[in-house]
Amino acid sequence: MIKKIALIALIILGFTKVGFSQADSVNNYATIDYGAAKTYIVAGFEVTGTSYYDKSVIQIIAGISIGQKIKIPSDDVTKAITSLWKQKLFDDIKLKVQKIEDEKIWLELALKEKPRLSTFSIIGVRKGKAEDISEALTMKSGQIINQNLLVTVEREIKKFYSDKGRSDTKVKFELVDYNAVKNTNRLKIFVTPGPKIKIDNIIIEGNTALTDKQVRAQMKETKWKKRLFAKSKFIEDNYSDDKQKIIEKYLSLGYRDIQIVSDSVWRGKDQNVNIKMVINEGLKYYFRNIKFIGNSKYKDADLHRVLNIKRGDIYDQTLLDERLNMSQQGLDVSTLYMDDGYLFFRIEPVEVLIENDSIDLEIRITEGEQARINKVTVKGNTKTSDHVILRELRTKPGQLFSRSDITRSLRELSQIGYFNPEALGVNPVPNPATGTVDIEYKVEERANDQIELSGGWGAGMIIGTLGLTINNFSARKVSRASSWNPIPSGDGQRISLRAQTNGTFFQSYSASFTEPWLGGKKPNALSVSVFHSRQTNGFSSEDSRSTGLFTTGLTVGLGKRLKWPDDYFVLQYQGSFQQYDHKYSSTGLPYISSIAQGVSNNISFRMILGRNSTDQIIYPRSGSNISLSLQLTPPYSLFTNVNTSQNMRWLEFHKWKFDATFFNRIFGDLVFMTRVNFGAIGNYNSSLGITPFERFWVGGAGLTGFNLDGRELVALRGYQDNTLTPLYTDPNTGQTAPKGATVYNRYTMELRYPISLNPQATVFPLVFVEAGNAQLQFKDFNPFKLYRSYGMGVRIFLPMFGMIGLDYGWGIDDVPLRQGVNGGNFHFLIGQQF
Numbered sequence: 116m117i118k119k120i121a122l123i124a125l126i127i128l129g130f131t132k133v134g135f136s137q138a139d140s141v142n143n144y145a146t147i148d149y150g151a152a153k154t155y156i157v158a159g160f161e162v163t164g165t166s167y168y169d170k171s172v173i174q175i176i177a178g179i180s181i182g183q184k185i186k187i188p189s190d191d192v193t194k195a196i197t198s199l200w201k202q203k204l205f206d207d208i209k210l211k212v213q214k215i216e217d218e219k220i221w222l223e224l225a226l227k228e229k230p231r232l233s234t235f236s237i238i239g240v241r242k243g244k245a246e247d248i249s250e251a252l253t254m255k256s257g258q259i260i261n262q263n264l265l266v267t268v269e270r271e272i273k274k275f276y277s278d279k280g281r282s283d284t285k286v287k288f289e290l291v292d293y294n295a296v297k298n299t300n301r302l303k304i305f306v307t308p309g310p311k312i313k314i315d316n317i318i319i320e321g322n323t324a325l326t327d328k329q330v331r332a333q334m335k336e337t338k339w340k341k342r343l344f345a346k347s348k349f350i351e352d353n354y355s356d357d358k359q360k361i362i363e364k365y366l367s368l369g370y371r372d373i374q375i376v377s378d379s380v381w382r383g384k385d386q387n388v389n390i391k392m393v394i395n396e397g398l399k400y401y402f403r404n405i406k407f408i409g410n411s412k413y414k415d416a417d418l419h420r421v422l423n424i425k426r427g428d429i430y431d432q433t434l435l436d437e438r439l440n441m442s443q444q445g446l447d448v449s450t451l452y453m454d455d456g457y458l459f460f461r462i463e464p465v466e467v468l469i470e471n472d473s474i475d476l477e478i479r480i481t482e483g484e485q486a487r488i489n490k491v492t493v494k495g496n497t498k499t500s501d502h503v504i505l506r507e508l509r510t511k512p513g514q515l516f517s518r519s520d521i522t523r524s525l526r527e528l529s530q531i532g533y534f535n536p537e538a539l540g541v542n543p544v545p546n547p548a549t550g551t552v553d554i555e556y557k558v559e560e561r562a563n564d565q566i567e568l569s570g571g572w573g574a575g576m577i578i579g580t581l582g583l584t585i586n587n588f589s590a591r592k593v594s595r596a597s598s599w600n601p602i603p604s605g606d607g608q609r610i611s612l613r614a615q616t617n618g619t620f621f622q623s624y625s626a627s628f629t630e631p632w633l634g635g636k637k638p639n640a641l642s643v644s645v646f647h648s649r650q651t652n653g654f655s656s657e658d659s660r661s662t663g664l665f666t667t668g669l670t671v672g673l674g675k676r677l678k679w680p681d682d683y684f685v686l687q688y689q690g691s692f693q694q695y696d697h698k699y700s701s702t703g704l705p706y707i708s709s710i711a712q713g714v715s716n717n718i719s720f721r722m723i724l725g726r727n728s729t730d731q732i733i734y735p736r737s738g739s740n741i742s743l744s745l746q747l748t749p750p751y752s753l754f755t756n757v758n759t760s761q762n763m764r765w766l767e768f769h770k771w772k773f774d775a776t777f778f779n780r781i782f783g784d785l786v787f788m789t790r791v792n793f794g795a796i797g798n799y800n801s802s803l804g805i806t807p808f809e810r811f812w813v814g815g816a817g818l819t820g821f822n823l824d825g826r827e828l829v830a831l832r833g834y835q836d837n838t839l840t841p842l843y844t845d846p847n848t849g850q851t852a853p854k855g856a857t858v859y860n861r862y863t864m865e866l867r868y869p870i871s872l873n874p875q876a877t878v879f880p881l882v883f884v885e886a887g888n889a890q891l892q893f894k895d896f897n898p899f900k901l902y903r904s905y906g907m908g909v910r911i912f913l914p915m916f917g918m919i920g921l922d923y924g925w926g927i928d929d930v931p932l933r934q935g936v937n938g939g940n941f942h943f944l945i946g947q948q949f
Contacts, residue, residue: 154186155220164226176202177224205229229259233299239306251275260300268304276308280348283309313347313387314339321394324368333360349388365396369429372397400430403473409480421448430474435464452482456515458545458552459483486516489551495558499533499587500605506632507531516552528558529731533587535559535874536731561874562914563587582613607631623648640674652706662706664824668693683728689721693825707824709807709854711763717808721746733877733912734869735778736786746770752800768806770796790863795893810855813889814839816942826855831887832924833904838936841891858896861887877912903927920944
């Protein structure tokens with residue numbers, strides 16, 4: 116028992132298994148008569164020659180201790196040496212007699228440790244590939260070099276290449292640069308990658324329900340050379356998985372007795388492989404009678420309605436399991452029970468009769484007692500306060516357990532943006548004795564504060580942006596010196612500071628603050644933002660030629676979550692004030708020809724009804740984000756006589772916007788995104804016309820945040836910036852120039868697939884088709900008269916910089932009076948999504 120404990124201690128101390136060699140049993144300093152065994156008392160026992168291992172542990176393994184009686188020569192000595200050899204840690208072991216006095220003996224255990232690994236290098240492959248192999252190896256510096264280590268390294272390298280279809284890879288080793296002082300070697304690993312093993316042919320026999328092509332189509336990773344655009348390579352693990360996919364396909368078609376009777380793989384020409392698979396399909400079965408047993412909470416008719424499997428339906432075991440347990444739509448029998456607290460619910464389908472091609476089922480239910488939530492805890496939050504997380508959860512102590520509430524809680528944690536959505540988890544711990552359950556949520560903090568550095572082209576100039584957004588600020592911790600690390604955080608408040616400039620022509624400054632839980636008890640959000648911008652023609656304000664537009668604004672918003680029609684809805688109210696000061700030159704030249712000289716005031720109220728059910732923020736796979744907004748000013752002209760000049764002083768308009776984005780998972784992480792956008796601005800008094808402010812400018816990248824005259828820049832890739840904005844000819848001067856649209860529409864479809872979902876660098880390429888248009892007057896609006904484009908791009912989300920986008924779009928349609936604005940166009944921005 117003591118030796119076992121000592122061995123465990125050796126493992127804890129980092130010992131590693133090695134090979135062993137022969138050794139002498141006893142080496143004499145003192146005279147011993149080997150012809151007559153004699154018993155001694157061990158007066159001293161010294162371990163030498165080891166620098167890595169605990170000497171007291173070695174003494175225990177050897178089974179020799181001071182004060183012990185030992186017979187020399189005898190099996191006691193042999194056992195001591197053998198016990199040490201079994202550890203496979205040493206190249207040489209000697210038990211030496213230092214001296215003998217009467218019946219006392221002093222012993223020395225002289226050891227020579229096996230050499231250890233200093234460093235290793237991989238030779239025969241490119242530097243980048245060598246780094247990839249190194250990451251795949253479990254070998255570390257300091258490990259004992261033995262045959263087991265070399266075999267492990269060889270196996271790991273061969274697996275690395277076999278996973279890439281190169282199963283004939285060769286690996287050799289060479290030990291060099293022995294350091295006698297440190298007892299270390301450097302290991303050279305020579306790698307000769309084998310050729311990629313392709314698949315010449317896949318032969319299918321015995322199939323009638325599915326064609327050969329349909330069977331091969333199930334083999335997603337085992338593709339033969341004849342398949343167009345498919346990379347052919349043979350990987351044994353993938354082949355096993357693909358055989359299971361063939362079985363699952365047949366099961367979904369009712370062939371419950373499906374078997375792959377035999378399969379063989381052999382090398383053909385050029386060392387490529389051939390595969391032959393013999394299938395026994397069996398009969399095709401159908402559901403007949405389905406009976407529920409053990410249910411008292413719900414009637415049979417209710418359960419049949421959820422199960423939704425009819426007599427005569429194909430016997431699809433996958434569908435049956437999904438309808439009983441985990442349907443992606445949430446319409447399954449288990450969810451029905453578990454959403455009502457029946458955590459201890461169990462369900463088991465049993466085939467009670469198989470007759471010809473029909474199967475009768477009994478679905479046996481054990482309802483159990485309803486479970487209530489006892490404790491709700493959070494683990495892994497190193498920055499965010501517990502109360503910020505707990506207030507987002509739908510599972511509260513004392514409530515009945517609900518699977519849907521847990522799913523929704525995970526979605527809410529993903530939406531707030533503080534945690535890695537790929538690492539979110541939950542651990543329900545049921546206690547059947549008390550009828551309760553403890554729920555522990557597991558989170559992983561991610562960096563989500565952002566520095567925005569963006570550049571783009573807007574309004575005929577290059578605009579640079581610098582912004583800082585703190586997404587998890589804590590105002591209540593500001594007075595605590597210990598909380599400044601580097602800033603107070605954890606309470607979910609948001610602060611944003613932003614500056615834009617073009618040098619002397621344009622500067623803009625903005626700041627905003629958001630409290631998502633005003634008062635801390637209900638999810639009522641308060642937001643306040645201020646901004647100031649100045650746009651000039653570049654001349655000094657003292658120059659008589661100087662013109663410019665100076666804008667100052669304030670917006671206060673209040674939002675609340677609704678419970679009807681469902682709790683994905685949010686209603687927001689915003690009140691805002693903007694003042695535009697348009698300064699003409701001393702010679703009467705304007706900065707913007709459509710805006711009158713002097714001050715224009717915009718007091719408006721905006722209401723936004725939104726519904727966001729997306730599963731996460733950065734890379735949504737399901738759900739939708741829909742919003743309808745109405746922004747309006749007081750109808751001054753309906754209460755008093757206002758001329759066109761006065762209408763410029765107090766702006767009046769009503770503005771409608773509709774935005775809808777839908778995400779649908781096709782399979783795995785492949786996502787199809789569709790989006791519809793519509794906007795229109797109108798007036799109360801037709802004789803006054805529509806205000807030149809707050810209009811839509813369409814085309815290009817849509818530079819976010821550039822506020823010249825309240826305009827909204829709408830992206831439409833494949834065309835140059837703002838080139839789909841309608842042209843207007845001034846009847847007085849005859850000059851033609853772009854004028855903001857009063858109505859626009861846009862349709863977008865994207866196919867996305869992530870390369871990396873790492874929260875530190877989320878990367879996903881996409882392909883898109885897009886179409887849209889903009890009109891000067893609503894009477895010209897035609898939702899089907901569109902400028903079309905297509906292209907591809909990539910999105911990279913970095914926590915410090917936000918979303919980075921690079922797209923290449925091809926504009927299909929020519930734009931009248933704007934030659935060359937379509938065709939191929941690159942669109943690059945930092946800090947926004949298109």
